[in-house]
Amino acid sequence: MITAADLSWRYGAKLVLDGVGVDAGPGRVLGLIGPNGSGKTTLLRLLYGALRSPAGRVTVDGDDLAALPPREAARRLAVVVQETGGETALTVGEMVLLGRGPHLSTFQRTSPADYTIAAHALERVGATRLGARPFAALSGGERQRVLIARALTQQATHLLLDEPTNHLDIRYQHEILQLVRDLGTCAIVVLHDLNLAARYCDDLVLLGDGGGVVATGPTRDVLDPDVLQPVYGIGIRRIELDGHLHLLFHPADERAPA
Numbered sequence: 001m002i003t004a005a006d007l008s009w010r011y012g013a014k015l016v017l018d019g020v021g022v023d024a025g026p027g028r029v030l031g032l033i034g035p036n037g038s039g040k041t042t043l044l045r046l047l048y049g050a051l052r053s054p055a056g057r058v059t060v061d062g063d064d065l066a067a068l069p070p071r072e073a074a075r076r077l078a079v080v081v082q083e084t085g086g087e088t089a090l091t092v093g094e095m096v097l098l099g100r101g102p103h104l105s106t107f108q109r110t111s112p113a114d115y116t117i118a119a120h121a122l123e124r125v126g127a128t129r130l131g132a133r134p135f136a137a138l139s140g141g142e143r144q145r146v147l148i149a150r151a152l153t154q155q156a157t158h159l160l161l162d163e164p165t166n167h168l169d170i171r172y173q174h175e176i177l178q179l180v181r182d183l184g185t186c187a188i189v190v191l192h193d194l195n196l197a198a199r200y201c202d203d204l205v206l207l208g209d210g211g212g213v214v215a216t217g218p219t220r221d222v223l224d225p226d227v228l229q230p231v232y233g234i235g236i237r238r239i240e241l242d243g244h245l246h247l248l249f250h251p252a253d254e255r256a257p258a
């Protein structure tokens with residue numbers, strides 16, 4: 001469970017987040033959505049402690065994140081962000097094994113059990129065949145899957161992901177988000193694709209341009225065209241198909257009749 005209240009952030013004079021709260025319950029997948037520049041990545045960084053809000057606080061299972069020793073924080077929070085390790089000389093297998101770091105004491109070497117955990121994680125993201133390749137030589141989508149495998153290897157109790165479907169083809173977009181769901185751990189995920197959010201998130205936080213939360217709550221409540229249209233500035237229709245909610249988008253000059 002991750003909760004946060006009253007978070008704010010400025011880049012210079014620009015107020016990006018103002019009094020933002022987040023409530024990610026145990027075993028639930030919380031999506032952070034909103035237009036470009038609304039502060040999703042900044043909020044995620046506040047939630048995993050890369051940035052420290054001048055006010056408010058973030059708690060992980062009730063403990064203040066700012067007070068957790070780094071190793072303990074890393075056992076609780078696994079983070080998958082964009083553009084990680086592009087210049088590294090590590091192989092994929094070595095990269096994934098780094099996820100065991102928070103579980104090893106200083107100078108302790110990885111054990112066969114650690115290798116098994118890493119191999120299993122690579123298998124879960126469909127990347128076993130990449131194990132011996134240099135990480136830096138992978139495509140964007142392959143890298144993304146390997147970084148998710150590293151997060152799984154970390155066996156943290158919470159997972160935070162920034163646009164994990166970026167670079168992934170349509171099959172892996174669904175497979176990775178289904179995997180996140182199946183893990184059953186508390187996850188917070190920045191997503192642009194509202195239809196992926198509809199399918200895989202239990203709850204959503206919708207950020208607007210003004211630095212605040214426009215709507216928050218169960219996914220079906222937040223993905224309301226009346227709520228979304230003014231925020232994204234595009235016509236939106238909502239349909240139900242095969243038991244799933246889908247959104248259809250219409251630029252202003254093609255607005256479908258209600």
Ligand SMILES: Nc1ncnc2c1ncn2[C@@H]1O[C@H](COP(=O)(O)OP(=O)(O)OP(=O)(O)O)[C@@H](O)[C@H]1O
Nearest residue numbers: 011012014016034035036037038039040041042043
């Ligand atoms: N290091 C920085 N220095 C100055 N401004 C920044 C910095 N990082 C982000 N910003 C600005 O803060 C605002 C929020 O950025 P952020 O990346 O959090 O938004 P986002 O919702 O994740 O955007 P996107 O959907 O485009 O990825 C943007 O206006 C961005 O230009």
